[in-house]
Amino acid sequence: MRARRRRRAFTLLNLLVSVAVLGVLSGLAVVSLAPDDGARVIGAAQMLASDLEYAQALSLADPDRPAVLRLDTGAEGYWIARVEEPDTPVLDPAGNPVVRLFGLEDAAHLVDVDLEIISGATDGWVEFDGFGRLTELAAAVLEVRLGDEARRVRVSSATGFASIEIP
16 A cells, blocks of 8 residues: 655644735835935925025026926925916916925825925015026025924025025
């Protein structure tokens, strides 16, 4: 008579333990890949500086219709408009209005980020002239904050260039 061979295979218990370990590891990976507060603040500051440069470029391209970056502090965001129509956002080359509301659409990852005027942005906007300079005599300083993390974006009154200050 032949001896029976014992087959080796995964038991149900082995399979359940393996699936549980993979679930825990994937949960840890997702949490570690999420941007932290510092990265979100830096991203918001870079987006703001880039949009300030876009507003400056619009003013240089059409000096008779300078651009403004208008802050909507209630909704924690901003838009770019022409000085003669400050409540109407300009359209980007794709035909979309240039509006950034933290937590929505292009800025969805910036939820809970706060935007504050520190100085130089009278009436809640940063206005450029036809030469790309600020119309204010002082530099505009805007602060992006989330929890303990903060970055300031400074716009030079003489050149209109935006820079992110490193604390």
